[in-house]
Amino acid sequence: MFFSIGDLARRTGVKVPTIRYYEQRGLLDAPLRSAGNQRRYGQAELERLRFIRHARDLGFSLGAISGLIELQDHPDRSCETATRIAQDQLDAVRQKIRRLRALEAELARITDGCTGAGVSRECYVLASLADHELCEHDHAPVDGV
Amino acid sequence: MFFSIGDLARRTGVKVPTIRYYEQRGLLDAPLRSAGNQRRYGQAELERLRFIRHARDLGFSLGAISGLIELQDHPDRSCETATRIAQDQLDAVRQKIRRLRALEAELARITDGCTGAGVSRECYVLASLADHELCEHDHAPVDGV
DNA sequence: GTAATCTCTCTAGCGACTAGAGCTTCAAGA
DNA sequence: TCTTGAAGCTCTAGTCGCTAGAGAGATTAC
Numbered sequence: 436m437f438f439s440i441g442d443l444a445r446r447t448g449v450k451v452p453t454i455r456y457y458e459q460r461g462l463l464d465a466p467l468r469s470a471g472n473q474r475r476y477g478q479a480e481l482e483r484l485r486f487i488r489h490a491r492d493l494g495f496s497l498g499a500i501s502g503l504i505e506l507q508d509h510p511d512r513s514c515e516t517a518t519r520i521a522q523d524q525l526d527a528v529r530q531k532i533r534r535l536r537a538l539e540a541e542l543a544r545i546t547d548g549c550t551g552a553g554v555s556r557e558c559y560v561l562a563s564l565a566d567h568e569l570c571e572h573d574h575a576p577v578d579g580v
Numbered sequence: 581m582f583f584s585i586g587d588l589a590r591r592t593g594v595k596v597p598t599i600r601y602y603e604q605r606g607l608l609d610a611p612l613r614s615a616g617n618q619r620r621y622g623q624a625e626l627e628r629l630r631f632i633r634h635a636r637d638l639g640f641s642l643g644a645i646s647g648l649i650e651l652q653d654h655p656d657r658s659c660e661t662a663t664r665i666a667q668d669q670l671d672a673v674r675q676k677i678r679r680l681r682a683l684e685a686e687l688a689r690i691t692d693g694c695t696g697a698g699v700s701r702e703c704y705v706l707a708s709l710a711d712h713e714l715c716e717h718d719h720a721p722v723d724g725v
Numbered sequence: 726g727t728a729a730t731c732t733c734t735c736t737a738g739c740g741a742c743t744a745g746a747g748c749t750t751c752a753a754g755a
Numbered sequence: 756t757c758t759t760g761a762a763g764c765t766c767t768a769g770t771c772g773c774t775a776g777a778g779a780g781a782t783t784a785c
Contacts, residue, residue, distance in 0.1 A: 439751090441762060451763085456742060471750045473763055486710050492719050493683055493709075497741070503709065506700040514703035518696030521705045525687040532680045535673055538638055542670040551663030555651040558659030560666045564638075564648065565631050584782090586731065596732085601773060616781040618732055642772070732781065743770075750763065755756100 437467070437475040447484045454484065460497055462487055462504065495524055541570055582612070582620040592629045599629065605642060607632055607649065640669055682719045 444451045457463045463483060467475045483504070490500045499520050506517050548559035555561060563570065589596045602608045608628060612620045628649070635645045644665050651662050693704035700706060708714045 439763075450743085452743065453741085469750085473750065482710065485712070489712055490709050493687060503706065506703070507706055507710075510699065510701035512700050513696070514694060514698055514700040514705065515696040517700060517703050517705045518691060518694050521687060521691045521694075525684065525691055528680055528684050528687060532677060532684060535677045535680065539670065539673050539677060542638060542666060542673060546663060546666045546670055549659060549663050549666075551658070551660040553659055554655065555657050555659040555662060556655035558651070558662050560659065560662045561648065561652055564635050565627065565652075567630070567634055584731075595774085597774065598772085614781080618781065730783080733779075738775075744768085748764075755758085
């Protein structure tokens with residue numbers, strides 16, 4: 436019926452320190468404790484952690500996940516917020532894909548220009564990085580590349 | 581001929597604290613100083629910082645950029661390393677695009693399933709996150725989404 | 726000369742963990 | 756029942772690439 440943090444970790448694929456971190460961040464409620472002060476979890480916590488895991492896999496921030504959990508805990512509220520959070524996440528993902536594609540094109544061009552056989556003085560990779568004029572596209576920074 | 585850190589920031593689009601951070605990280609050499617201990621930069625530093633900026637925009641890590649700078653400073657070395665660093669970066673970008681596309685598909689499906697008009701108990705967004713079985717694809721975590 | 730703007734160093738914070746120290750508890754076998 | 760080894764506990768600090776702020780000193784334009 437009740438299981439340890441290690442069991443919970445195995446069942447969800449979330450690492451033990453990460454579970455404790457989620458608890459500290461308030462995403463998981465403080466669980467019951469054994470006589471010796473060890474955490475003991477039940478089905479509800481398992482499901483919540485799976486929810487968090489799934490949302491993290493989809494790229495939601497812990498802040499966004501907090502919002503989603505808040506809604507889950509109040510089943511009578513409008514789900515407008517949930518939809519908006521998900522839509523924002525989708526928009527962010529699409530934006531990131533767009534930027535990464537520009538990067539990919541540029542990087543492919545740069546690496547194609549150099550076999551790696553020569554000497555660094557003549558290296559097209561280094562030359563391209565030194566001189567933005569050699570670029571075909573603009574590429575804005577992408578965080579977390 | 582010589583300019584301040586603020587001028588350098590304006591000419592490269594890199595923020596002042598970031599320039600100091602790069603110096604601390606060893607990506608930029610410690611520059612000359614004015615009588616009053618302020619940093620004074622010349623053309624060489626400007627070019628190096630533009631190189632760094634450009635590489636950062638393409639998603640290279642500071643560690644990778646260190647490696648590239650090392651090669652730039654030794655023009656007689658083989659550029660194999662540079663090519664490999666760039667190729668690794670390209671691979672990483674492509675990998676990230678692949679994962680983001682899977683996420684995009686899943687998020688689009690999830691958000692399409694909910695108009696936001698209902699109540700959170702019946703919300704398809706929340707249901708999908710709670711139950712991975714509703715997913716059509718596997719989606720591994722992507723760092724930095 | 727004075728005021729406004731820069732610049733200096735230093736420390737701390739972000740997000741989402743991850744690693745390690747030093748200790749205690751638990752579960753299984755002898 | 757005892758022992759042993761794995762697993763758990765709390766706490767602090769580190770990762771990456773910055774960013775923000777405090778409180779001081781330097782520079783520049785008028």
